[in-house]
Amino acid sequence: MNNFFFKKVLKTQEGLVLLLSISMTMCLIAFIVSYYYLDSIFANKVVGIFFTNIFVGRVPALSLGYAAGLSHLEVISLNIISEMILVTLLYSLFVFSYKGILKIKSLEDFFKKIEEKKEKHRESFHKYGRFGLFIFVFIPFWMTGPIVGSIIGFLIGMKHLTVIFTVFIAIIVSMTLWGLFLQEIIDFLIGFDV
Template identity: 55%
Template structure:
C-alpha cells in the first residue's frame, strides 16, 4: 500500500493528482464555509456539483442559471469541477495503463476511451494538440475533458500539455455554453418559472437514465 501511494504521487502525473486533490479540498472548504454563511447559496453550489458529476456540464449550467446564479459563479464552479475530475481521474488512468493500479469501477470506462481513440486515430495523429482542443470543446457524447485528457496521453502528448489544453478548451466551451444557456433560460423564465423547472427535471431524468444504461 505504501509503495502504491508513493507511485501515485510520483512524477508529473503525481503532481497533477496532487493539484486535483488541492482543488477538491478548496471546493469542499468553500462549500462548507458557504453553508455557515448562506445555506441557500451553498445548496445551489452543491446542486451544480452533483448535476455536473452525474449528467454533465450543460444540465449543470442550466441549473445554475435557473437558480439565478451569476455568470461568474456558474462558469467558475463548472470549470473547477471538471478540472478536479480530470486531475484526479487522468493520473489513475496513467497508473492503470502502466499496470501499476487497477480500479475495476473505471476499467470499462478506460477501455471505452481506448476504443474511441482507435476510431479517431488518424485525426489525432494529424492535428495533435489542436485536435485534442476540438475534441474537448465539442459537446458530444463521450467527448469532454476527462476523455480528451486520456486520449491525449494515448497519442503521446506530454502530461502538462494535456492538462493545459484541456483546461483552456474546457473554460472556452463552458463560457460559450453559459452565454447561450442563460439567454434561453432567461427567455423561458419570463413566461413561467415552473415551466423551466419541469424542462430541467425531464432533461435530467432522460440524461440520468441514458448514462446509467450505458
C-alpha cells in the same frame, strides 16, 4: 508502503496531476463548509451544481445554476471547477491503471471504450495534435469531452502537463460559451412569458 507510494506515484507528473485534483477538491470542500456558516442556501446551490455536473453533465448543471438565480460568473466558475476536478482525478487514475500501478475494475470498461475511440480516430489525433484535442474537448458530442479527451491525449503520447493545460483551456472556453448561450436561450424564452 508510504515510501513506495511517494516514489511511484507522487513524484511522477501524473502524481502531480492527482495532487492537483486533491488540492482543488479540498479547496472546494473548504469553500462549501465555510460558506455553510455564512449562507447555507448558496452553499446548497454550489453542492447541487457540483453533483449535477458530475452525475448528469454540464448543460443540466448550468441550467440548475441559472434556475437557482446565480450569476454568470458563479455558475460558469463552479462548473469549470467541477470539470477540472473530474478530469484531473480520472486522468491520473487512468494513467496509473495504464501503467499497472493501480487497477480499478469499475473503470476498466470505460477506459477500454476510450481506447477504442482513440484507435478509431488515431490518424486525426496524430495529425492535429493539441488543436485537435482542444476541438475534441470543446465540441459536445457523445463520448467527447474533457475526460475522454484528456485520456486520448495521453494515449497519443502528449505530455501530461500539455494534455491538462489544453483540456483546461478547452473547458474554460466551452463552459463560458455554453453558459452565455444557455442564458441567451433562457432570456429569449422568458420574453415569451406573459
